Protein backbone atom coordinates (compact mmCIF):
# COMPACT_ATOMS: atom_id res chain seq x y z
CA UNK A 1 0.00 0.00 0.00
CA UNK A 2 1.23 3.44 -0.91
CA UNK A 3 2.17 5.72 1.97
CA UNK A 4 -0.45 8.43 2.27
CA UNK A 5 1.96 10.71 4.11
CA UNK A 6 3.65 11.27 0.72
CA UNK A 7 0.50 12.89 -0.52
CA UNK A 8 0.71 16.51 0.51
CA UNK A 9 -2.03 19.08 0.25
CA UNK A 10 -1.32 22.30 -1.62
CA UNK A 11 -3.63 25.27 -1.31
CA UNK A 12 -4.15 28.08 -3.77
CA UNK A 13 -3.96 31.41 -1.89
CA UNK A 14 -5.97 33.10 -4.61
CA UNK A 15 -9.06 30.96 -5.19
CA UNK A 16 -8.85 28.49 -2.30
CA UNK A 17 -8.45 25.38 -4.44
CA UNK A 18 -6.76 22.50 -2.64
CA UNK A 19 -5.10 19.68 -4.51
CA UNK A 20 -2.73 16.89 -3.53
CA UNK A 21 0.81 17.16 -4.90
CA UNK A 22 0.08 19.97 -7.33
CA UNK A 23 2.22 23.09 -7.26
CA UNK A 24 0.19 25.11 -9.71
CA UNK A 25 -3.50 25.80 -9.29
CA UNK A 26 -5.49 23.99 -11.98
CA UNK A 27 -8.21 26.61 -11.74
CA UNK A 28 -6.51 30.03 -11.75
CA UNK A 29 -2.85 29.15 -12.41
CA UNK A 30 -1.46 30.64 -9.20
CA UNK A 31 1.42 29.06 -7.33
CA UNK A 32 0.04 26.85 -4.61
CA UNK A 33 1.18 26.95 -0.99
CA UNK A 34 2.57 23.71 0.36
CA UNK A 35 0.85 22.84 3.62
CA UNK A 36 2.11 20.48 6.33
CA UNK A 37 -1.06 18.43 5.86
CA UNK A 38 -1.13 15.09 4.09
CA UNK A 39 -3.88 12.83 2.86
CA UNK A 40 -3.41 11.01 6.14
CA UNK A 41 -4.50 14.11 8.06
CA UNK A 42 -7.42 14.48 5.71
CA UNK A 43 -8.61 10.96 6.42
CA UNK A 44 -8.04 11.38 10.16
CA UNK A 45 -10.07 14.60 10.15
CA UNK A 46 -13.08 12.49 9.11
CA UNK A 47 -14.97 15.57 8.01
CA UNK A 48 -13.76 16.91 4.67
CA UNK A 49 -15.60 20.22 5.01
CA UNK A 50 -13.99 20.91 8.35
CA UNK A 51 -10.59 19.97 6.99
CA UNK A 52 -10.83 22.26 3.97
CA UNK A 53 -12.19 25.10 6.09
CA UNK A 54 -9.13 24.76 8.28
CA UNK A 55 -6.89 25.05 5.22
CA UNK A 56 -8.82 28.09 4.02
CA UNK A 57 -8.61 29.75 7.42
CA UNK A 58 -4.90 29.15 7.73
CA UNK A 59 -3.72 29.89 4.21
CA UNK A 60 -6.33 31.67 2.15
CA UNK A 61 -8.53 34.08 4.08
CA UNK A 62 -6.42 37.04 5.06
CA UNK A 63 -3.77 36.22 2.46
CA UNK A 64 -3.02 39.33 0.37
CA UNK A 65 -3.33 37.18 -2.77
CA UNK A 66 -6.79 36.00 -1.84
CA UNK A 67 -9.46 37.02 -4.33
CA UNK A 68 -13.04 36.61 -3.26
CA UNK A 69 -14.05 36.90 -6.89
CA UNK A 70 -11.90 33.92 -7.90
CA UNK A 71 -13.08 32.02 -4.88
CA UNK A 72 -16.74 32.52 -5.81
CA UNK A 73 -16.02 31.70 -9.43
CA UNK A 74 -14.39 28.44 -8.40
CA UNK A 75 -17.28 27.56 -6.08
CA UNK A 76 -19.79 28.22 -8.85
CA UNK A 77 -17.75 26.11 -11.23
CA UNK A 78 -17.74 23.27 -8.73
CA UNK A 79 -21.48 23.62 -8.29
CA UNK A 80 -22.06 23.71 -12.04
CA UNK A 81 -20.01 20.57 -12.51
CA UNK A 82 -22.29 18.78 -10.10
CA UNK A 83 -25.47 20.11 -11.59
CA UNK A 84 -23.96 19.23 -14.97
CA UNK A 85 -25.60 20.90 -17.94
CA UNK A 86 -24.01 18.45 -20.38
CA UNK A 87 -23.17 15.51 -18.16
CA UNK A 88 -25.58 14.74 -15.39
CA UNK A 89 -23.90 13.69 -12.19
CA UNK A 90 -25.27 12.29 -8.99
CA UNK A 91 -24.97 14.97 -6.28
CA UNK A 92 -24.53 12.23 -3.73
CA UNK A 93 -21.74 10.06 -5.18
CA UNK A 94 -20.71 11.89 -8.37
CA UNK A 95 -21.55 8.97 -10.65
CA UNK A 96 -22.69 9.70 -14.19
CA UNK A 97 -24.95 6.64 -14.29
CA UNK A 98 -28.00 8.84 -13.96
CA UNK A 99 -31.35 8.16 -15.53
CA UNK A 100 -34.06 10.71 -15.87
CA UNK A 101 -37.61 9.55 -15.65
CA UNK A 102 -41.01 10.66 -14.62
CA UNK A 103 -41.97 10.21 -11.08
CA UNK A 104 -45.38 8.89 -12.01
CA UNK A 105 -43.89 6.05 -14.03
CA UNK A 106 -41.29 5.01 -11.54
CA UNK A 107 -41.63 1.60 -9.97
CA UNK A 108 -39.85 3.00 -6.97
CA UNK A 109 -42.37 5.72 -6.30
CA UNK A 110 -45.42 3.97 -7.61
CA UNK A 111 -48.04 5.82 -9.51
CA UNK A 112 -48.10 9.01 -7.55
CA UNK A 113 -50.06 10.71 -10.27
CA UNK A 114 -47.38 13.34 -10.56
CA UNK A 115 -45.71 13.95 -13.89
CA UNK A 116 -42.70 15.64 -12.38
CA UNK A 117 -39.40 14.42 -13.68
CA UNK A 118 -36.90 12.90 -11.34
CA UNK A 119 -33.25 11.96 -11.75
CA UNK A 120 -32.11 8.72 -10.31
CA UNK A 121 -28.55 7.51 -9.75
CA UNK A 122 -27.89 3.97 -11.00
CA UNK A 123 -24.89 3.72 -8.75
CA UNK A 124 -26.10 4.64 -5.27
CA UNK A 125 -29.84 4.89 -5.84
CA UNK A 126 -30.09 8.53 -4.81
CA UNK A 127 -32.89 10.41 -6.54
CA UNK A 128 -33.55 14.09 -6.83
CA UNK A 129 -35.55 16.60 -8.80
CA UNK A 130 -33.63 18.35 -11.56
Ligand SMILES: [Zn+2]
Pocket residue numbers: 012013014015016017025026027028029030
Ligand atom coordinates in the same frame (compact mmCIF):
# COMPACT_ATOMS: atom_id res chain seq x y z
ZN1 LIG B 1 -6.37 29.08 -7.74
Ligand SMILES: [Zn+2]
Pocket residue numbers: 090091092093094095121122123124125126
Ligand atom coordinates in the same frame (compact mmCIF):
# COMPACT_ATOMS: atom_id res chain seq x y z
ZN1 LIG C 1 -25.10 8.29 -6.68
